[in-house]
Amino acid sequence: MAKILVLNGPNLNLLGDREPHIYGTDTLADINGRLAAMCEAQGHQLDSLQSNAEYVLIDRLHAARKDGTGFIIINPGAFTHTSIALLDAFLAAEIPFIEVHLSNLHRREAYRQHSYLASAAVGTVVGLGAQGYELALQAAFRRLAQGN
Numbered sequence: 516m517a518k519i520l521v522l523n524g525p526n527l528n529l530l531g532d533r534e535p536h537i538y539g540t541d542t543l544a545d546i547n548g549r550l551a552a553m554c555e556a557q558g559h560q561l562d563s564l565q566s567n568a569e570y571v572l573i574d575r576l577h578a579a580r581k582d583g584t585g586f587i588i589i590n591p592g593a594f595t596h597t598s599i600a601l602l603d604a605f606l607a608a609e610i611p612f613i614e615v616h617l618s619n620l621h622r623r624e625a626y627r628q629h630s631y632l633a634s635a636a637v638g639t640v641v642g643l644g645a646q647g648y649e650l651a652l653q654a655a656f657r658r659l660a661q662g663n
């Protein structure tokens with residue numbers, strides 16, 4: 516049994532309602548519900564947190580260093596493109612993570628095409644909508660089973 520943490524950054528509480536032509540119609544509760552069911556089926560424990568505040572996400576990463584979290588999936592929202600502080604928190608945590616984006620950043624504005632976190636991530640999933648979280652979680656299961 517592993518502890519898996521799913522983090523979502525700013526404005527992702529509005530999923531389903533926010534620019535659905537870009538981000539889809541699933542709510543964050545829909546997505547987290549599916550992830551929780553997947554974790555339960557695998558015997559893993561899921562914790563999820565969404566925050567619009569950078570420091571809340573950073574504080575949760577600090578807590579993750581001490582609470583046995585084995586893997587993190589994060590959609591950092593716009594903090595992807597701005598937050599060296601979030602990168603530093605991941606470097607300090609030394610917990611493997613996958614970065615997820617609903618939209619295909621490579622087809623969007625230039626300012627969305629750089630991620631401060633990607634260099635520290637195991638991998639990234641972009642442009643596959645809400646399914647991207649599920650694919651990231653499947654990858655996490657595989658890595659946890661392999662012990663890496």
Ligand code: DQA
Pocket residue numbers: 525526527590591592593594595615616617618619627
């Ligand atoms: C996003 C892409 C970001 O550029 C944007 O700021 C978001 C959502 C995505 O999931 O596609 O809030 O992370």
